[in-house]
Amino acid sequence: MKSVTLLLVSCILVSFIMGHVKEVEAQKDIFLGGCGKDGNKTCINDFVKKGANKPSSCECDDFGDEHLCRCVM
Numbered sequence: 526m527k528s529v530t531l532l533l534v535s536c537i538l539v540s541f542i543m544g545h546v547k548e549v550e551a552q553k554d555i556f557l558g559g560c561g562k563d564g565n566k567t568c569i570n571d572f573v574k575k576g577a578n579k580p581s582s583c584e585c586d587d588f589g590d591e592h593l594c595r596c597v598m
């Protein structure tokens with residue numbers, strides 16, 4: 526009985542930690558075009574356009590004729 530409770534508690538703990546890590550984890554993706562004047566906004570729009578959740582903030586790096594977005598969801 527006690528070990529079952531322990532197992533349950535650790536399961537809840539692990540899923541909580543995993544969920545939290547996923548939330549903080551930055552999302553990276555490469556899109557066509559440059560970063561533009563406001564890379565933050567450009568990247569947020571790119572993520573929305575591809576159907577992902579709207580990031581709260583992004584960093585943009587020009588990458589040839591593409592740009593790399595690193596966003597926090």
Ligand SMILES: *[C@@H]1O[C@H](CO)[C@@H](O)[C@H](O)[C@H]1NC(C)=O
Binds near residue numbers: 581
């Ligand atoms: C990026 O844009 C969002 C929404 O406009 C804003 O809330 C956020 O603070 C901006 N982040 C940076 C790093 O400028």
